Amino acid sequence: MASIRSTVVGALACQKDSYLKKFETTVVSCHEVQAAKSKSKSKKQPDAPSDAKTEYELVLKDTILFPEGGGQPSDSGVITTPETSIPVLAIRRAVLTALHKVPIPVAPATPVVLEVDWARRFDHMQQHSGQHLISAVLDTMQIPTLAWNLGEKFSYVELPRKLTDEEVAAVEDRCNEVIRQALTIWVEIPDKDLVNKQKLPDDYDADSGVLRVVHIGDLDANPCCGTHLSNTREMNSIVLLHQVPNKSTNSRLFFLIGDRVRKYAAENHALMRRLNARLSCQTDEIEAKVARLETLLRDSLKREKMWASEVVINEAVTVKQALQEHKRAFIYRPDAALDYLTSLVGEIGAFEGLLVLACGAVKSPGALMVLGEGADVFAASVRESGIVKSLKGGGKGGKWQGKVAEWEKGEPEALRKFVLA
Template sequence: MSKVYASAIVGALACQKDSYLKTLTTKVVSCVALTVPKPSKSKSKVIPPVETPRYEVEFEDTILFPEGGGQPSDTGVLHVIESDVTIPVFSVRRDGLVARHAVPEPLTPGATVTMNLTWGRRMDHMQQHTGQHLLSAVLDNYELATLSWSMGAGVQAGGDAILNYLDIPRKLTNDEIKSVQHEVNEHIQAALPIRVVVPESLEDGNTKTHKLPGDYDASKGVIRVIEIGGEEDDTSSKELKSKSTRLDHNTCCGTHLSSTSQIGSLVLLHQIPHKATQSRLYFIAGDRVPIYMQQCHTKLRSVNAALSCQMADIEANLTRISLQVRDLTSREKFWMSQAALHEATVLREKLSKSKVAILYLPEASLDFFNLVIKELGEEPLKQATVVLAGGAGKDGGAIVVAGVNVPDIVNEVLKFAPKARGGGKGRWQGKVNEWESGAVELLVEHITNLA
């Protein structure tokens, strides 16, 4: 017996029938409590936020799109009519053919709610998603299939999270990038129509059902095909019209714009190698373009101020600074090796007269101590032990113990740095997060007396 769905199925949701619907009155079908993980005391694990979703709700219909097709889920707000309570919807997920809404409070089955969409988030998602369809369609003309794609989280996430990318079989040349970007924006300016088509049959050979998720029952669901361009294209440019006749025809569950003009613009950014021969091409579209431009301009102005130069001179100044840093790094390595040689010589002299010696340098790093051990050589450490300690106060520092009787000497060191953590075979390396007041001086005195 086939399952009867009490709610609209994914593929025929209100949000998929009308991407511009911002509010909807509907009823609660079911509400299920979720198992919420207990807050972890471990610093390495993220503690769940206060507003962790605790219930999943199924409605008769929804204007909130469940995550799918590379498009993140919508968010929104519910107004419960009977109780006059407002509840946020954190996310929506697809469970087979059912859309389940994550909320912080339980809802009673049968309750009437007014659902309000977070429109800015939806519009941004549609600009990026429809932009990806258009970009992929143009890349198809270069015999470059879209292997996968990912939508950036958005402006609120900060940093590079604003960027989208798609993976293609090979890297584009600079000329191809210019050409592809030009063609995409030409189609945007042409205001090509975008339609959702539900094919009468899946056996016509034109609908690629292999792209459907494995848990989506195509026999009971609704297969949606997104078409860009075609017969309804009334652009005055015959050349563009011929290029754009049914420019795109792909199965997709996402929400889309009704015209390419609403994408606004699309910019190709940079590429990075991916897997063996593939290329990951980054892009942004819609309102993210001016926002990203403003962010970049603000950062460039900050760099201008830091370098005390004009924008045109930034690259030359950075090249000069890079060369200076490379030269200073080389000089640092030279003088570090000379200092390590000197300290190793002093330690070798001490170890010739005693079984243990200590070197404490507040500014020394673990790399420097390893150089000292290298310069000291193996022979002195066959009969004696050396302790190297660095850092000061709250900044902490490194500790190295090498030679014979390492475990015993480490135990002596830990008396003055009980919170130090480290390990190693033959040579113990550790880190002190903070030196207690006077601890270093007492350690030096104690190790010296052991000699």
């Protein structure tokens, strides 16, 4: 009996017909693979247990599940055997072979039915075909696309320079004009000698594989392995968003296409409505209202800084007196932060004795400072006593500083008694 062979990437069922949602095929092979190990494993604990799991990669006779490639993430879907349904965790390409990662093994020669997550697939088709359109329009302006990324919410094309606002508007208008023209998107399998192989992945076997060129009407022709729409009309609309600089002169132009535009509009409208309610204003008044709040905040922070300075001066006097009389002092400020303790230490200046400063509310993180002769020894005794369970820090001689991951109820008062005992 002749062995079953798998279809090469480039001629997969999903690449021949991107609209297939269900497909019958056969398992060619099944290989065990080790899942990625947990990053929590420490070098100091080489024998620590790992949460790595055994997974399996299936080679199928053919597939409608697209393997990651060409800037497009892999599909997700389900493989159904005669006994059970199995989620497909990921699909990757190994030279010319599509490998389907699954959590349990499936024996070779098993007949299976594939079902693609259609919502994810169609979204990827909209974004990928839309990227081709955006890049095609940019090409007419002699602005090449250096790379692109299909993200979970936003996608981008990387360009050699930042576009002006006028250029962005012009590209967006032209793209939406092409969408309304309902141009046919089609795939050609040309003579391999006519394909620009510089755009192929380094590990793709061009001689044995199938090279595809995706056309958008007469506007664009580009080598691509991805799944695509059949008509620009299905993109619905394209919105070009912000730009982010990358490297020395490059710019990443972010975009939304198709159903993502509608979802983004709905999300932002809901956000605006919430802001309207919280700010007690209409949408066109939000910017002015935020500007007023920023001014009030700056004024408030200035006043807070002034009053904090007064408190530091007064508290420093109290601490100095306690150090003179008892050679020990303890200050706990639940509403303060480390910068307050640092200011207080600066105001106190030189002293004799032991000073312990703490901040942070109960059930919240905080800080602890120990200063004076034998500060490190005292801090060690605090840690050994277990009075502050989540205390970590370090220092030597006359200064020790640490963080409290979370103050537990009763710990500040217990620490006070320990210091002043």
